[in-house]
Amino acid sequence: MKNILLFITLSISTITFSQKKKVLLVGIDGLQLEQLAKVNTPNFDKFNIKKGFNGGLLGTDSQQVTSSGPSWVTILTGVWADNHKVTSNSPNQVSASKSVFNYIKTSNSNLKTASISTWKNINLLLYKDMYLVDFSTQGGLDDYSTKIAVDLIGEKGLDFIFIHLDDVDHAGHAYGFGEKYSSSILKMDENIGQLLKATAHRNKNFNEDWLVILVTDHGRDAKGFGHGNQTISEKTIFVGLNKKGNSFFESVNNDKKINSIQELEKQTIPQTAVVPTILKYLNIPIKNEWKLDAKPLIN
Template sequence: MLKYIPLILILLITKITLSQKKNVLLVGIDGLQLEELAKVKTPNFDKFNIKKGFNGGLLGTDSQQVTSSGPSWVTVLTGVWTDNHKITSNSSNQVSASKSVFNFIKTSNSKLKTASISTWKNINLLLYKDMYLVDFSTQGGLDDNSTKIAVDLIEGKGLDFVFVHLDDVDHAGHAHGFGEKYSKSILKMDENIGYLLKATEHRNKNFNEDWLVILVTDHGRDSKGFGHGNQTISEKSIFVGLNKKGNSFFESVNNDKKINAIQELEKQTIPQTAVVPTILKYLNIPIKKEWKLDAKPLID
């Protein structure tokens, strides 16, 4: 009789695993340069598998866009470049011509619950056509407040998809460039990442959920860390981090390989447009051709 116990245990474990609810937390970190992140001790960032990526569309094509926050965050949340979403600057007097991940999720399964917590209010304004589909949203405020709201929502409500945008690193860059104050802002960001991770771990442990956590930044910075917007290698360099193993494409990216040209960056790293299909894949939402997403998922 005892020889059948291991099989029973395997079946029970398999059943529990299969019944876990899938949830996604997307943490948008404004203006964080990957190379500067590597200079600071960040125990919570270190829990992620982080790979270099690129923003700004493809150089010399209709998809090329300025490496500014407005077009970049809309790309992150729609999965397409500017030739589709039509956002060309940070001005809130624009509206995305493309649907966002919030729309894809809700129209695919109206029972799924979402939240968009944006320290920089323009993100939600640029996507305002889809905001009526979001179950909870905030615009503006401070990073600590946005983090607390996200933690409370995750711990108390679960939700299926939560986007939280954090802005302090970008502010430090614009004010001081790279250096001590920029590094301190990264340390503070690491604390907030820790709070968010604890919230997802609480749900995993107590509610049989399985949270995919994605980190992404919108743009890199110029050589001194003050500005961005142009098509330079450093300004186009971003990163995507996963708390789970990625697929072969994701894992194949070599962060240590020196990039000598923008074309190399675009061919050898992860496009910013890969975030949306990754979210949809994890939530088991079929990706439709009419969405015209510009990349494939980073997970199998």
Template sequence: IYRFFKTQYPNKKTAIFSSWIDNRTKLLGHNLPAAGNLKVDQYFDGYELDTAKFKHDKARDFMNKIDEQVITEASITIKKDAPDLSWIYLEYTDDMGHMYGDSPQFTAAIKKLDEQLGKIYDAIEYRKKNNNEDWLLVVTTDHGRDEKTGRNHGGQSQRQRSTWMVSNYPQLNSYAKYYNPAIVDIMPSIARYMNVEIPKANQMEVDGTPLIGEVSIADASVNYIQGNIDVSWKALSNTGTVKVWVTPTNNFKTGGKDDYQLLAEVPVTDKHAFVNVEKYPSKFYKVVLEAKNNMINRWIVLK
């Protein structure tokens, strides 16, 4: 979203406030050629490297102090400069989860986080009141935790794959209300809110569905059956069609292009399509459903 945003709006400002420097230098790709030499306009991070000011301790209280520093910088910068697109990352709750799992220590860390987020909310409300601005705030976590202890993650269980989201947006769409939104939906939601046009080639690779505005389809499923792909979806609109695109490759992963084939176009209200892929033999398929107001992609991996 940072690259799309800066490409379309080069004069608008971006920022990151992070307890972990890798979020800027690796995940955003600040100044990296592989990330298009993206330049983040304002950044406040690297505090974990300042062991004089934030002396590391086994209890990791230093990380809570770093989070407090991040929140202070974010609150001041939002009130003063109001970057157009910002990312705030806090770490202490994750540390307590790994160390203690489901525990009083973890609960106490969450309470601290709640107070910190309140300061960000207050800064946003200050801008809205004094500068007549509109702001979208989304809060989430990047993973769940294991069922047995709450200390670990990385598996495929329901709890480990489950996350939560909070937003100040006043009226989420029917997809957000009645289906199963996930963190992959945040990026296309921000893009829609900020009028960022995602190029079609990239849009076909985006996993998420916008949580705001009109959505045509949701809850898609694909199933390979003897040289055919059975496709179904829920229709959230009664107008328009659904185009079914299929490719047997994933060259996009390494920076290449995939040759998507349009194999069907049916009314959105059909909620189903059955396409033949015998011309494209493969153990892997990407299927993209293109409707009037959104796209959905699904993968098929044959064993």
């Protein structure tokens, strides 16, 4: 009888104290890593940020334009455009590949997800999977999207939330690098601070453990106005984690000079690593048949 009571007590303790894992993916459109380093950003500084690349592998079937449409679909499917088939920003396309929302929901129907897309085309490009998402928005402004995400984190107990924020990219297209671009980064840092405050509240009061991932879709040209081409600056992105990454993630040296696109692709993190990282953290087994183009960034 004593052994049975001990077993029951231990089981209850495990249930009570085991933290529930959650993921917040914050997508920041068009933020150049080198420009981020020039601005005082206390909330960005809470992350371990590593240099990465987008645009597929140069000269292979996976090569894709460094534009938002193909890049966000890559981030949310874990594969390059040779698989997902989205080749431009046009909303008259639908991803041929399943998204992270599909993998989460079909693996565990009890998990709840949300997609808050300030640039509405993201959800349109993933139209086939949107019926699986428990909550979604298309369009609006960054502050509005941030408020929605904060409310969802605080009140709804969702398991995976993707939020896309757009103002930095707008500043780049309108003004290039300079004072207004830097100001947009400062404002973005405030938005991230609100999101971190919300996840910290859940961690403390609801026995949760939030992995927060920062990612950008593309870099920018030398003056900061445009993107789309296969140049080092336009292919350079970043991935940030609020937790320690695995040996591959931690080995990336942001200060090492990149002399070629080939070096960028070999020595930094592929954009395709975001989806497997989310699935790994949520304890969702990654199937070979999904043919994801990268491995997780956490152990």
